[in-house]
Amino acid sequence: MDATIVTLDTSTMATPEMSSAGPTIPASEHVHHMTVSDISVLVLYFIFVLLVGLWSMWRTKRDTVEGYFLAGKDMVWWPVGASLFASNVGSGHFMGLAGSGAASGIAVGAYELNGMFIVLLLAWVFLPIYIASRVTTMPEYLHARFGGCRLRLYIATMYLFIYIFTKISVDMYAGAVFIQQALRWSLYPSVCVLLAVTVVYTVGGGLAAVIYTDALQTVIMFCGALVLMTISFVEVGGYKGLLEKYPNSTPTIRDTNTSCGLPRSDAFHIFRDARTADFPWPGVLIGMTIPSVWYWCSDQVIVQRSLSARNLLHAKGGSLFASVMKVLPLFMMVMTGMISRVLYPDEVACADSAECERICGNPVGCTDIAYPKLVMELLPSGLRGLMLAVMLAALMSSLTSVFNSASTLFTMDMWSAWRPHATQWELMIVGRTFVIFLVAVSVLWMPIVQEAQGGQLFVYIQAVSSYLQPPIASVFILACFWSRTNESGAFWGLMVGLVAGVARMIIDLVFPEPNCGMPDFAPPGLRLHYLYFSIVAGMLAAVTTILVSLATTSPSKEELGGLLWSTRYKPLTRKLNHHDQPPDGLGDVDNKNGVKMLELTVDDNSHTSGHGIAQCWKTSFLWFCGLNSSTQSSTQAQSEPVQLPVGLREYEGNPLYHKYLNIAALLWMCVGIFLWGFFA
Ligand SMILES: O[C@H]1[C@H](O)[C@@H](O)[C@H](O)[C@@H](O)[C@@H]1O
Numbered sequence: 001m002d003a004t005i006v007t008l009d010t011s012t013m014a015t016p017e018m019s020s021a022g023p024t025i026p027a028s029e030h031v032h033h034m035t036v037s038d039i040s041v042l043v044l045y046f047i048f049v050l051l052v053g054l055w056s057m058w059r060t061k062r063d064t065v066e067g068y069f070l071a072g073k074d075m076v077w078w079p080v081g082a083s084l085f086a087s088n089v090g091s092g093h094f095m096g097l098a099g100s101g102a103a104s105g106i107a108v109g110a111y112e113l114n115g116m117f118i119v120l121l122l123a124w125v126f127l128p129i130y131i132a133s134r135v136t137t138m139p140e141y142l143h144a145r146f147g148g149c150r151l152r153l154y155i156a157t158m159y160l161f162i163y164i165f166t167k168i169s170v171d172m173y174a175g176a177v178f179i180q181q182a183l184r185w186s187l188y189p190s191v192c193v194l195l196a197v198t199v200v201y202t203v204g205g206g207l208a209a210v211i212y213t214d215a216l217q218t219v220i221m222f223c224g225a226l227v228l229m230t231i232s233f234v235e236v237g238g239y240k241g242l243l244e245k246y247p248n249s250t251p252t253i254r255d256t257n258t259s260c261g262l263p264r265s266d267a268f269h270i271f272r273d274a275r276t277a278d279f280p281w282p283g284v285l286i287g288m289t290i291p292s293v294w295y296w297c298s299d300q301v302i303v304q305r306s307l308s309a310r311n312l313l314h315a316k317g318g319s320l321f322a323s324v325m326k327v328l329p330l331f332m333m334v335m336t337g338m339i340s341r342v343l344y345p346d347e348v349a350c351a352d353s354a355e356c357e358r359i360c361g362n363p364v365g366c367t368d369i370a371y372p373k374l375v376m377e378l379l380p381s382g383l384r385g386l387m388l389a390v391m392l393a394a395l396m397s398s399l400t401s402v403f404n405s406a407s408t409l410f411t412m413d414m415w416s417a418w419r420p421h422a423t424q425w426e427l428m429i430v431g432r433t434f435v436i437f438l439v440a441v442s443v444l445w446m447p448i449v450q451e452a453q454g455g456q457l458f459v460y461i462q463a464v465s466s467y468l469q470p471p472i473a474s475v476f477i478l479a480c481f482w483s484r485t486n487e488s489g490a491f492w493g494l495m496v497g498l499v500a501g502v503a504r505m506i507i508d509l510v511f512p513e514p515n516c517g518m519p520d521f522a523p524p525g526l527r528l529h530y531l532y533f534s535i536v537a538g539m540l541a542a543v544t545t546i547l548v549s550l551a552t553t554s555p556s557k558e559e560l561g562g563l564l565w566s567t568r569y570k571p572l573t574r575k576l577n578h579h580d581q582p583p584d585g586l587g588d589v590d591n592k593n594g595v596k597m598l599e600l601t602v603d604d605n606s607h608t609s610g611h612g613i614a615q616c617w618k619t620s621f622l623w624f625c626g627l628n629s630s631t632q633s634s635t636q637a638q639s640e641p642v643q644l645p646v647g648l649r650e651y652e653g654n655p656l657y658h659k660y661l662n663i664a665a666l667l668w669m670c671v672g673i674f675l676w677g678f679f680a
């Protein structure tokens, strides 16, 4: 006990005397070399991940669309849940949630407590509809629901943009900043290392490898984050210590005429003033929920994981598991970040731009270094290596999922629409090349992330999300629940929403948020809070969709079987017309029994066998890419085509277990509501 108090004293109170006593090196400039034990932990981690990756590649058939993109639709609840969580929580969360926690307190944790509820909606409400409509991708759903091509292409394109702006670039940036802080490497070399590591799986894996490695990454993230959280709470004197000390976590150098650098007085509340706060409460309740519905219920990255479940029971179990995990970030990331501010107020909460520039290279503020700062200062060697592994786990588990889904969207919804007769070899090459292109664009976007985040990375992610996602959420909700919604309505709703969102993004780029204490040059009223903007954009799109749908012809009832919540048990009646057929090599559609069969076979004519070493290379390469060597695979695929489930009923599984799961989910939601109340 004594030891803890002594350390606390030196770090919080002795700082002014120390700096006047002589030239002290700011703590952030201490170079903590990675020790042998750190490196061993890291190497061990990589070996583990590789083994799990290889094992799952070997275990699953990846030469069918289902096998490759949906992991054979045979996943049980725990990998599904772990993968939902791991794909969601990336390095952007570790760095960003801790950073915003340090900057403003617990309110940012509302994003996580919100996700807790919405991830349940996925399996309980949306998934049955997607299953009944037998789709693999979300653009495909809109295509099945509304017909036509433009929605499908638009949504696929939009998703790719959202991935670049809010997922790939942000996570890479956060990972690189962590490495930069921890190892003192500069940003871009760090990015290169991160990329090299991720490319290995992305090219090979397929969804199964991604999901199983996600499960492993979840365990690593959980253990590492738990260790750091425990040590930090001990250091600060428990939750009580945090409550007492956070209000005094003020940097020594600051302009005393302003409130810059002072911790917020509402730091321990989620619900804050509706007009002046950084997280206004109506925005937190509604404005957060709309993009969250997009994120959990209509984004390809998340839905694809849920679709891979063996049946609805496992999908629900997976959602519930992910929901339980979602309480962790509030404690493991947000509060840990707050502790970092308490322990190192001069660096983490720096409020003078020259000072901040010196500490972390960003004149706006250094709160985003909260997490790496703790790692480097508090942890003994060995554990620092573990935390680096945690950060890599967080990063890679998100990137691989996004890459996998992005290439799914690109090949299935865009390329094959453009070239309906593309062979699957072409698709395979295109899908993978496309990932490289995505990565390149994301790296190019990183400087903008660096500029535009205004000192809080998480706020950047969520602001951009609020500009682009709400209209899509509105359209999905209307598509799934209101049979009157038609193609024109959906299209114009999306367009109006897009214009509004892009306009708002441009305003942010033209009038960057002023630094603390500086005047705002944006015309008053233009800078509607992003959480409020989210409500406006969602409403605008919904109203447009409703009005345009009402003004144009109603979709005929017979076409809607299996495509809405209300028709989910009806047989799928929409006839695929000629252009709707999947491209050659992507299989054929057998409508006689209402069973859609998709298979991906290797075209043997074009790849007759070579011999010797060349053959060996070819076989290994094919295996790595998820394709068996030609002859074998085509016979296999023909003899046992994978069939999508015949109907939703069969997919649902034992009703008794549904009852148990419903009760469990209800109980868990009570815990969630309690947390909201407790931190209100
Ligand atoms: O982790 C959060 C998630 O809980 C939210 O539901 C989502 O909207 C955010 O974008 C994501 O970062």
Ligand code: NA
Binding pocket: 085, 086, 087, 088, 089, 090, 091, 393, 394, 395, 396, 397, 398, 399
């Ligand atoms: Na992740």
